[in-house]
Amino acid sequence: MKLILLILITVNIYASTKQNMFNLYQNKKYEDVCKIGFDNFRQNKSDEEFISIYAFACLHSDYIDRLAIPVAMLKFSNEARANSAYFSVILMQKKLLYHAMVDGYDLSSMNLPTTDYVLSKVFDLYSKLPKHDARAFYLFEDPNNMKLTYKLYLSKSDRLNKMVIEEFYDTITIKRHVYW
Amino acid sequence: MININELEDRWLKYKIKSYIPYIVILLSIAIIITIFTLFNSKSVIDKTTVAEIHKENTPEIQVQNVVIEPIKDIPNIEIKKESIAIPNLEKTTQRVIQNQPIQEKNMNYTVPIYNPNKKTMLAPSLDFMSKLQDNTLPYFDNEREVTVNKPNQEKSVQKNTQHTTAQKKQKVQIEPIKKQSSIQIDRQNTHDDINQVIKRFKKNNNPALSLFIAKKYYQLGEYHQSYNYSLMTNEINNDIEASWIIFAKSLVKLNEKSMAVETLNKYIAHSSSNRAKILLDEINSGKFK
Numbered sequence: 444m445k446l447i448l449l450i451l452i453t454v455n456i457y458a459s460t461k462q463n464m465f466n467l468y469q470n471k472k473y474e475d476v477c478k479i480g481f482d483n484f485r486q487n488k489s490d491e492e493f494i495s496i497y498a499f500a501c502l503h504s505d506y507i508d509r510l511a512i513p514v515a516m517l518k519f520s521n522e523a524r525a526n527s528a529y530f531s532v533i534l535m536q537k538k539l540l541y542h543a544m545v546d547g548y549d550l551s552s553m554n555l556p557t558t559d560y561v562l563s564k565v566f567d568l569y570s571k572l573p574k575h576d577a578r579a580f581y582l583f584e585d586p587n588n589m590k591l592t593y594k595l596y597l598s599k600s601d602r603l604n605k606m607v608i609e610e611f612y613d614t615i616t617i618k619r620h621v622y623w
Numbered sequence: 624m625i626n627i628n629e630l631e632d633r634w635l636k637y638k639i640k641s642y643i644p645y646i647v648i649l650l651s652i653a654i655i656i657t658i659f660t661l662f663n664s665k666s667v668i669d670k671t672t673v674a675e676i677h678k679e680n681t682p683e684i685q686v687q688n689v690v691i692e693p694i695k696d697i698p699n700i701e702i703k704k705e706s707i708a709i710p711n712l713e714k715t716t717q718r719v720i721q722n723q724p725i726q727e728k729n730m731n732y733t734v735p736i737y738n739p740n741k742k743t744m745l746a747p748s749l750d751f752m753s754k755l756q757d758n759t760l761p762y763f764d765n766e767r768e769v770t771v772n773k774p775n776q777e778k779s780v781q782k783n784t785q786h787t788t789a790q791k792k793q794k795v796q797i798e799p800i801k802k803q804s805s806i807q808i809d810r811q812n813t814h815d816d817i818n819q820v821i822k823r824f825k826k827n828n829n830p831a832l833s834l835f836i837a838k839k840y841y842q843l844g845e846y847h848q849s850y851n852y853s854l855m856t857n858e859i860n861n862d863i864e865a866s867w868i869i870f871a872k873s874l875v876k877l878n879e880k881s882m883a884v885e886t887l888n889k890y891i892a893h894s895s896s897n898r899a900k901i902l903l904d905e906i907n908s909g910k911f912k
Contacts (some may be wrong), residue, residue, distance in 0.1 A: 465755045469831040492751045497746070519640050522748040530746045556743040567742065 460486075461493050468496055476500030482507065488516060491523045498530055504561070505620050507537045523620055532556050536566040541606050544597050549574050563622060565593050565608050753816055813843060830859040830866070837869045846876040864896050871899075875906055 460483050467476045480487075480497030498513035508531040511514040517523035517530075534554065540562070542548045550570040557563045568583040580596035594609040603623055610617040664829045817839050824832040837852035853870035856863055874883035887903040890896065905911040 450776050461755070466831070469835065492755060495751050496755070499749075515655075522750055525748040527748075529747045532745050554742065558745045558747075612897065613904070615897050615900065617897055 461490065461496070464493070464496050464500070468500055468516060470522070471503075473500040473503035474506075477504050477506050477509065484512070491517055491520060495523065495526055498526065502530065502533065505622065507534055507562070507622060510534045520591055529558055532558055533560050537562055540566050540569060541622060543569065544577075544606050545604050547577055561593070561610060561618075562622070565595055568593070571596065717899070756820065757817070781839060813839065828859060830856045833859065834863060834866050834869070837873075838864065841869055841873060841876075846873045849873045850877060862894070864894070864898055868898055870903055871902060871906070872911070875911060880906060 460479065463481050467479070476496060477500040480493070480500060484494075484497065494513045494516050498510055498517070501507070501509040501513075511534060513525050514531045514534060517527035520524045532555065539548070539550060539555075540552070543550050550566075551573055553570050555566070555570075557567050564585065565583060569581065572581075580594055583593045583595065585591035586592070590613050592611045594607075594611065596607055598605040598607050598621070605621050605623040608620040608622070610619075632670060644718040817836055820832055820836055820839075823829075833852045837849045837856060839849075840846070840852060841849035849869055850873035853866045853873060856866040857870060862868075867886070871883040871887045871890075874880070874886065884903065884906060887899050887906070891899050892905065902911065
């Protein structure tokens with residue numbers, strides 16, 4: 444009897460993880476969802492819904508590097524492939540922009556697809572700049588909303604330089620994204 | 624004296640009781656096995672379909688090779704083949720060289736035009752979220768109760784907005800109902816989804832659900848309903864920024880701009896929300912109508 448109870452409880456926990464993640468996602472607790480997804484990924488690696496929620500939560504909480512595995516795993520449904528392509532573009536743009544910011548890699552010749560995510564917007568604006576010397580920071584105006592501006596700069600430290608994107612609306616900081 | 628019949632009955636009952644745990648164990652194992660086999664069979668079907676698709680796709684590649692074959696007929700090939708010195712790359716270079724005269728000859732070939740300024744936009748697909756929502760909680764049996772405006776809701780409208788008169792409210796109620804009839808035809812599925820979420824909201828009173836409903840109604844252009852549900856959300860939890868934003872936006876759409884501004888001002892004073900400030904700015908400047 445104890446064994447059966449144990450089995451039933453584990454099955455129940457297995458099913459409720461995804462639901463719990465979904466509820467947290469709806470309440471915009473993206474970082475928590477990303478962490479739960481990361482801890483339970485192995486048990487749910489064949490569930491594309493689980494992987495998708497995990498990936499979107501990690502995207503919204505700026506854990507972009509964690510998108511690498513979902514990009515590889517999402518392939519069996521039309522929706523999963525669309526999301527995989529979406530994540531892969533963001534991941535690539537993050538890596539390229541970081542490379543450009545730290546090492547001065549030239550992005551002006553690139554014409555990549557874009558997304559609605561802030562990193563893609565900044566990538567597009569940065570890649571439009573002609574070849575230039577490194578600057579302390581870059582200020583970009585959103586082409587669709589004049590009041591919206593993005594500040595891109597490197598936060599330097601001894602160990603690792605971090606790329607920071609700050610979103611401003613009329614000088615008010617809306618959000619700060621840190622990538623490395 | 625010992626009553627043997629009674630003792631035998633008791634023994635039989637005892638024996639039956641002793642077997643019950645084993646029967647329960649067997650039954651539960653059988654149920655678990657059937658569930659697992661059902662899931663596995665589904666995944667096997669998926670894998671076979673994928674394999675079939677692979678099989679179906681492979682002949683297409685062969686067809687492409689066949690298309691290239693007529694290239695051999697062109698006399699230019701042999702001359703160019705000789706001019707290439709590297710033997711390992713012979714096959715690949717041959718194809719590249721062969722393709723050039725074909726493109727020149729067959730002008731019907733559609734070549735994609737490279738436009739450096741035009742970017743392809745990738746959008747995420749979030750349909751799986753609605754599927755997940757369907758699986759969350761058991762539903763009520765009675766439908767379409769929350770969609771009807773209750774007098775309680777009207778009272779709460781008075782509490783929060785303070786300056787509304789009864790006449791104004793009646794106007795507000797009538798307008799979106801007219802809009803509903805035109806939208807329902809196109810978006811019946813969305814309405815079904817909303818009804819299901821409404822049932823769940825009724826069950827657990829979760830502000831995240833009422834906010835979701837408010838947002839959906841706002842997207843559908845049913846501003847009165849979005850107003851109602853954002854109001855309910857605010858009553859349950861008055862610290863949800865998105866709910867106040869939808870509430871104010873709905874008010875603007877219902878031609879209650881002054882009320883929206885007033886509400887936003889109060890909320891900004893309470894929370895100093897940046898999004899609320901942005902929206903207030905947009906309403907005042909006439910950017911948001």
